[in-house]
Amino acid sequence: MEKNGSFISDAAPRYLSPGIKMNVEPKEPEELVSQDVLTTREFAFSPDRLSNLISSRSLTDFFNCQGIIGLAKGLHTDARGGLSMDETVPKSLDAREWGIALQTDRQNDAFAMRKQVFGDNHLPLRKPPTILQLLWMAYNDHVLFLLTGAAIISLALGLYQTFATRHGPGNPPVEWVEGVAILVAVVIIVLVSTTNDYQKQRKFQKLNRKKQDRDVKVIRSARSQEVPIYDLMVGDVVLIDPGDVIPADGILIQGHRVQCDESSATGETEPQAKHPGNEVFSAFQDGRDCQHMDPFLISGTKVTEGVGSFLVLATGLRSTHGKIILSLDEEPDFTPLQLRLNTLAKYIARFGVIISLLLFVILFIRFLVGLRSSSQTPAEKGQSFLNIFITALTVLVIAVPEGLPLTVTLALAFATTRMLKDNNLVRLLRACETMGNATDICSDKTGTLTQNKMIVVSGCFGDNSEFERQLAAPYGATTNGDDKTLATEYIQSLPDDTRIILKESIVTNTTAVESDSSGEASSFLGSNTEAALLQFCRSHLGMGPVDVERANVKIVELFPFDASRQCMLTVVQQEDGRYRVYVKGAPEVLLRKCTRVVESPAGGLATIPITETITQSLQQAIARYATKSLRTIGLCFRDLHNWPLTEDIKFEDFFADLTFLAVFGIRDPLRNGAEDAVRACLKAGVAVRMVTGDNALTARAIATECGILVDPDDVVMEGHEFRQLSQSQQTDLIPHLKVLARSLPDDKRTLVARLQEAGRVVAVTGDGTNDAPALATADVGFSMGISGTEIAREASSIVLMDDNFSSIVKAVMWGRAVGDAVKRFLQFQITITITSVGLAFVSAIASSEERSVLTAVQLMWVNLFQDTLAALALATDPPTERILNRKPEPKNARLIPAPLWKMIVGQSIYQLAVTLVLHFAGSAIFSYHTEHEKQQLQTAVFNTYVWLQIFNIYNNRQLEKSINIFEGVLHNWLFIAINVLMIGIQILIMFVGGRAFSIVTLSGAQWAYSVVLGALCIPLGFLIRLVPDRLVERILRATGTLWDLIPSRKRQEPPRNT
Template sequence: MDDRLTDQSTLSATATNEIAESEEVRAQQALLGDADPSLTSAEDVAKALNVDPKQGLSEEEASRRLAKFGPNELASAPPVPKWKKFLAQFQDPLVYLLLAATVISVIAWFIEKANAVPGAEGGEALPFDALVIVLILIVNAVLGYIQEAKAEAAVEALAQMTAPQTSVMRGGKVQRINTVDVVPGDIIVLAEGDSVSADGRLVNAASLRIAEASLTGESVPVGKKPDTLAAAKALGDRANMVFNGTSVTQGTGRAIVTGTGMNTQVGKIADMLSATEDEKTPLQKEMDYVSKILGIAVCIIAVVVLVALAVLEGFHDIHDVIDSLLLAVSLAVAAVPEGLAAILTVVLALGVQRMAAHNAIVKKLHSVETLGSASVICSDKTGTLTRNEMTVERVVTPSGEVQITGTGYSPEGRMVMADGSGSDSEQARVVADEVVATLLAGTLANDGELRQDANGRWETVGDPTEVSLIVAARKVKADHKAKRFTRVGEIPFTSERKRMSIIAKDDTDSGKLTVFAKGAPDVLLSYCSRIRVGSQVRKLTEGDRQSILATVERLSSEAYRTLGEACRPLETSSLADVPGVTVNAAGQVADIADQADAIETDLIWNGMVGIIDPPRTEVRDSVAEAHRAGIRTVMITGDHPLTAARIASDLGIIAKDGKALTGDQLDQLGSEAELDKATADVSVYARVAPEHKLKIVESLQRQGNIVAMTGDGVNDAPAVKSADIGVAMGITGTEVTKQSAKMILADDNFSTIVAAVREGRVIFDNIRKFLRYLLSSNVGEVFTVFLGVVLAGFLGIRQPETVGVTVPLLATQLLWINLLTDAAPALAMGVDPQTDDVMGRKPRRVTDRVIDASMWGDIVYIGIIMAIVTLIGMDMHLSGGLFTDRSVEAVGHEAQMVEARTMGFTILVFAQLFNALASRSHLQSAFVGLFSNKWLWGAIGLSIVLQLVVIYVPFLNSAFGTTPLSALAWLECIGLAAIVLVASELRKAVLRAMARK
C-alpha cells in the first residue's frame, strides 16, 4: 500500500470517528460481515448481497437499499451557518473604513451635544450620519448575502446538470443512473473512459486496466481479473477489486458493488472536516487591483486636500479636525463601488445559467472570462461536427458492392446492388452471401446494443459506429446467424491498435471457436492472409490488397468511414489448442488480450463497410461565424485523411483542395519549430493518436493562442485538460473527460461552442459596461468632493464667515448613490443584450486589461463632466456663487446649503442614470437599441423612485440632509444631468469619425 494512504488515514481522528459511527456505514459493513470480498468468490459475494449478476437489482430493491444505505457520496464538511455567511459580508477593508467613519460621526455628535448651549436650539437630536452609515452597511450586507446565495444556487444547479453517471445492470437491462444513486449489490458495467463510482468485486473482465494512482500512487494502470485471491494483499495488489475514484483506461468488465459513499476505500481515508476555499477569479483579482489603485489615489487626494486646508486655513478646534477626517472618509466612500464584487458574481452566475439553457454547461464561473478569448477551437469530427447518426450505406465484398437503404438507427432497409443490377442474378446472390458474412463479423465483434423501448423508439447503447453495424446486420437478417454464437473472449479496440477482435463459440457446431475482427481496413488487412470469395476461401494476393486499398481510398473520398471485417475459424473448442497461445502450468489460458499476436493472425478478409455520418447543417454557418470572429477551427479526428478533408471542406474549415495531416506525418516533424510551423497552417488532422492531440494543443498554445479543445473518449482527457478551455461531450463523453473539462456540451454540437463563445464575449462586454458605468460614476463623485472642497469659496459652498471644512456632499448621500441607486442599473447592464458586433472583432488576449487606456479615458472624461454639472447645480442655489447670487438672508445659509446639496445629490444621481444609457457601448450611440434592455429601464425607474423617497419622506430628509425640491429645481436637475449623455454622444461621434478615417 502506498505511504500516502497511511498518511491520509490519520488526517482527522474526528473524521474517522464520525465515519465509524455512521449508521449507513455500519449497515453496509454488516452485509458481508467479516468476509473480505477479494478473498471470496464472485458467486459467494453475489449471494451475500442477494443479487443475480446477470440481472442486477430490481428498481424497487435498489430504491429500498438507497433509503437504507444512503447516497453514494462522500460526507462533506458541515455547511457554513447562514449567520456566519452574513457576518462575512462585513469582512472588507472598505467596511472597516465606513465603521471608522461611523465612530468619528458619533464622536462628533457627542462633542457637538456637549458643547451645545443649554436651552438653545440647533444640533441633531440623534447622530443621523452614523445611523445612516450603519443602516446602509446592513442593507449592503443583506444584498450581498442574497446575491451570493443566488450565485451559489446557480452553480449548484449546474453541478446537478453535470452530475456523474454510472452504467449499471438493473432488471436485466444496462442503464445510466446518477452515480449518487448506486447502492451495494448493484452490478456496475465498466468500459474504457469510465470513472469507477464505488468499491466492487469483479464478476468478469476483458483486458480491463484501471488507473489507481489517485488511491494507491501507482502510476501504471493495473490489470484486473475476477480470479479469487489466495491471500490478503495490499490495496494496490487486489486485482479482483475495483475502487471508487479510479478510472478505466482499457477494456471492459462488470463488478458487484460492495461499498458506497463513506464505506469505500476513499471514504475511509476522507477528511470530512476539510474545506476548500474558493479561489478568486482573475477578473475579481483585477477588480481588487482597481479598487486598490482607486483607494491609493483617493488617499493621496485626501492627504493633499487636508494639508492644503491645514496650511491655508488651519484647524481651529476639534470640529475642524473631525470635519477633515469625515472629508477623507467621504472621498474614500466616493471612490470605491461598494457593491462591485457582489454584482460581478451575480452577472457571471446569470451568464452561466444562460449558457446552460443553450446546452453549454460551464463548470466554473471564471471560465466564462476565458471563453470570449478563444482564438482556436479544436474539434473532433464525429458527433460534434456531424450528427453522430452513423449509418452503414455501402458494403464492399470481393465479388461486388451493395447499398444499404434506410438511415438512422431504425433497422428498416434492404440491400441494393450498387451497379443497378437486379437481386435475382447469381452474382447478386453471391454478393449477398458475402455481405451477410461481412456484417456477421461486424455485429459479433461489437460492444454496442440496439433495443426498442415501450413506445417503439429505438435506443442505442455504446459507440454509434458499432450500433450502425448492428442495424445493418438486422436489415439483411445477418443477426439471425449471430444468435448461434456466444462470446468467450475479447481483445478490445484501442486507439493504438485500431482494431477489435472477439472469440466466439458456435453453439450449433460442437462449440468450435471462431475469431471475428473489425478495424481500420488498412490495419486489419495487414493481419489477413486469406480472402473469402463466394463460398470459397483462397490466398490473399497482392492484387487483392491493392484493389481493397483503392476501394478504401474511393469510399473515403466520398466521406465514408470504412471498417474492414474479417474472421478466422479456429477448428477447435479450446483456445489452449490454438498454436502460439500461452497457457500456464494448470493448462489455463493467460489473459486473452495478451494473446493478440497468436489469435489475430492468418485472418480471412470478408469485406468492408462504408459508414456515413452526415455533417450537421448548422455547423457550416457556425464555422463561418467563428472565422468572422477571428477564431480558427481545427478538426482533429481518427478517421481517414480523405474522409476528414471531405467533411472539413464541406463545412468550410478548409478549401475544397485542402489536405489533412496525419499522425505519422506529425511524428516525422523533428523539432518544436517544425511542429509549430505545421500547426500554424494546417487545420485538419487525421489518423491521430492521443499524444498527437496533446502535441497539437500545446503547439497552438506556444503560438499565443487561447485553445478550446473538444473530446469524448478517455484518450482525449490529457488534451482537454491541457487546453485553455476543455470541452467535453455531454452525451457521448466519458466521465474521465467530463471531469477534465471546464465546459460540457449537453448536445455534443460544435455550434454550441461558437454560441458559448459569443455568449462569453457578450458577458465580458457587459462586465465592461457596468465597470465603465460604476467607475465613471465613482470618479465623478470623487471629483465632485475634491473640486467642491478646493473651490468651496469660489462656488459659494463655503460662506466668507464660515470656518472649517464644508463638503459639497455628505458621506451618507454618497453611500446612498453607490449602494442603492447604482446597484440596480449595474445589475441590469450585466444582462444587457448584445449591442456591439461582438463576433466582428478579433479575440481578446488574456493579457489585455479589462479596463484599458481607452476605457479609462471614458471613465475620467465622464467623471469630470459629472462633477462639473453637479457643482454648477449647487452653485445656482447658493449665495456668492459663480452663476447665481441668491440672498442668504431669506432662508439662512444652513437651509440654503441643504437645498444646494439636495440639488447636487439629485443631479449626480440623474447624471449617473443618463450615464447608464451612455455606458452600454464605447462607440455606438445610446439611442441605438435604446429600449432593448427592459431591465435597465426598470432599474432606472427604481432608482428614480428611491431618489424621490429620500427627498420627500420627512424622516429621510434628516437622515440624508435633503429637502423637497420645486418643479423648477427638478427641471434644472434633469437638464444639467442630461449634459452627461450629450457629452458622451459627442465623444462617441468623434471616435466613430476617427475610426472611419
C-alpha cells in the same frame, strides 16, 4: 467458468496488484452469517461491513463473505441480472441461513428498504456559507469598521446635543439623525452585498450539482439501462468500459483486461490490473497464491483499459470517493480576470487612501487652526472633528472599488448559468472567460459537426460483392421503399456460414448494450458506430437480443477499441474447439495486415491470397464511400490453430495474417446549423480545424461541406504524415493546416501545443480517454456530454451537453460577454470614483466648515449603486450576435483599452464641470441669495450628480462605436429593474430623505435642470465615441503612468488547473 449473461465470458489474466491484504488463517464462510444481522435485519451485510471490506481490501474478508455469490445473495441481487425492477421489500431468504426478519411497512416504495439501509449515491458538496457567515463576510472590512465606529460616536454626540443642550427656534433637536443615517446606510450596503453573494452561491451550487450528475450503465431485471449516478444503489450491477470513472465501490464480477488508474485514491501511478471475484475466490479456496489478485474497484478511479461488470458494495458517503471528498476543504481558485481585477483594485484603493489621508490632514489642520477663534461648545467641536473624520472615511469607502471582484464573479455566475441552458456545462470558471479570447477551435468530426445518428448505407463483402445501391441511396439522396427489401433479399441470399461470420464479427467486436426500450424500436447504449453495425445485424442478419447472442459465443480474449491502434480485437472459441480472431477497425489499417480475402461471400468462406489488384479495388471502394462523407469500418478474421499463442498474450500476436471480410460505409449526416456555426467562427476571427480519426477523403468531404476548407491554401493531412514532420516544419504548416485525418490522440495534443507556441488561444474537443492529454493541454477543453468518456470529462474545462459544435460558438459569445461586462463596469466605476472623490475633495477643501457638498450619507448611497446595483445591471447583459463581428483580443491586451479611457476621461470632465460649476457658481447663475435657496442649490448638486450616473449607465452598456446604446436593453430585465429601482429610490430620497440626507425640497425647475444636465451625458457619449482611438492611444503612451499601471493578462495568468 460462469459467463456473464449480459456481457462477456470470464477470461481475465492475472496481474500484480499491490495493496491487497490477506490473513493467514481465513474464517469459514459460515461464520459471516450472524455478524451483521443485528444491525441490518433486511440484509446479510451492514453498510459499515461492506465499506470496511473495500477500504481494507482484504481477500480473507472477501472469502468470508462467500465471494460474489455470497455477496449477491446477502444483498438480494443477482450477479448476472442485477437488481429486480419489481423490488419493494427484498425477497425473503432462508432465515436459518441468514438470520433475516423482513419488515413490510414500506412494500409500495421501490428499493425503499435498500435506500434506507445503504443510502443513495449522492456525494457531499462543499457546504456553502450560512446567511450569518455571508453577512459577516460582507461587513468584514476595516473601512466599514472605522465608519461604524465613527457613526456610533457621532450618534452618541448627537444624542447628547439633542437631549442635553438647548435649541433655538428653527433649530430642531435632530443632531442624532446623521449618525443613525450612516449606520443605516452601512446596514443596507451589507444586506445588499449579502443578497448578491447568496444569489451567487446558489447559482454555483446548482452548477456544482450539475457537474456531478451523469448516467451510468447498469443491469436491472437482466436488462441493460442507464440510470442517474445518484440512483445507483448497493446491489446494482454496473457495466464499465475504457474511459469510465468508477461511480461506487464494488467487486469485479466479469471482465477482460480491466485496468484502473487508482492514483487519485492510493497514489499508485501505474494502472492496476483487476481480476474477477469468482476467479479470486476459486484461487483462495484452492489454496493458491492470490496475494497479488485484486477484485476491488474503487470509486473515483478511472478505467484505463478493459470491459466488464461489477457489483456495487458502497455508495455515497460510505464510498472511498465520498470519504475523500469529506476530508477536502478546497477554496476555489481565482480566474485570470479576477486576479487582474484584484490587482487593479489595489491600485485604485491606494489612490483612495492617499486622497482620503490628504483630505483628512488638510481639513484637520484647518480645524486646529480655527479652534482658538471658534465659539462652538465642546460637543459641537467634537462633532465637527467627527464630521471631518467621517468625510475622509467616506471618500475612502467610495474610492475603494469593492465592486470590481464582485462584477466578474456575478458575470461568471450569470454566464455559467445561462451557458448551461445553451448546453455548456462549465467545470472550470477560468474557461468561461478564456473562451472570449479563443483564436482556434480544434474540433472532432463525429457527433460535433455531424449528428452522430449513424446508419449503414453501403458495404463491400469479400473481394467484390457490394450492396450500396441495394441497401440505401448515396449520401444526400432520397431512398425508396424497396431499399430494405432488396438489401434483405441480397444478404439472405448469402450462405449461412457467411451470414454467421458477419454477425459474430460484429456482435463480439462491439461493447454497446441493448437498452430497455419499453416496446419501442430497439436502441443501443454505447458507441453510435457500434449501434449502427448492431442495427444492421438485427435488420439483415437475424440478430436476436445482444446479450443472448454474446452469451452464445465463448469469448476467451478481448482487446477493446484503442484510438492509437484504431481497431478492436476479440478471440472466440468455436464449437469444434478451434479459435477465431475477429478484428474491427479502420479498413486501410486492416488492409495492411491482411494476407488473404474472402473470394466470393455468395459462394461461402473460401479465401484467396490478396493481390495488388484486389487491394486497389478495395481501396477504391473505401475511397468511394469516403468521398460521399461516409465513415468506413472494416472487418477481418483469422483462424488460429494453437491457443494460447504465447504465455504473455499481446495484441500484436493476433494482429497479423488477417483475412479481409467486409467494409461498411456508415452515413452520419452533417448537423443542422454546423455550416452557419463555422461561418460565425470565421467571421469572429476564430479559426476552425477538424481533427478526426476518419480517413482523409471522408474528412475532406465533411470539412468542405461545413465550410472549414474555404481557401485553396488550406491543407488536409493525415496523422502519420504530420508525425513525420520536424517541429519547425509543423510550426510552418500550422497556419494552413485545417484538417488532420486518421489522427492519434497525441497528434491532437501536438497540434494544440504548436498552436499555443505560436501565441494562439486554443479550444479543443475530445470524447475519448486518450483525448485527456489534449483536453488538459488546451486553453479550453470541451468534452462530449453524450458520447464522451468520464475521463475525458474530468480532463476538460467545459462539457458540451449536446455534443454540438454550435454550442461552442455560444461559449465564445458568453466568454466575450464576460469580458465586456467587466469593461462596462470598469468604465462606469472608474468614472464615478474619479468624479465623486474629486467633487468631495475639492468642495471640502473649499468649504469654510470643512464639509463636502456630498454628505457622508449621500456618498454612501452613491457607493451602493456604484459597487452593487451597477454591477448587477452591467454584468448581466446577454451577448448579441454582433459580438462575433470583431476579432478576439490578444492574450496581452490591456484591461482598460483606449476606447474605455476616452469615455472615462470625457464623462469625468463633464460631470466634474457640471457639479463644480453648480456648487461654486450656481448662486450667481440662478440668483440664489437666501439660505433656503442655497440649501436647494446644494440639494440640486446631489440630485444632478445622481442623475448623471443614472443616465451614464446607458452609455456604458455599449463598448463599441454604436449609435444605439439601447440595443438589447429589453432582453435584460435585471438592467431595467435596477434602473427603475435607482430612479425610484432617488425620487423617494428627494421627497422624504430630509434631515437624514441633508436635503430640502426642490422646485419643478430645479428638478428639470437636474435631470436635463444628467441626460446630456448621453449625446456627449456619442461625440466621445467619434474621437479617434489612435489619438487617445498616443496620449496614453505619452503619459504612460496609468497605462503602465494596469497589469497585462500575461503577467497575471495563473497556472492552468489540469
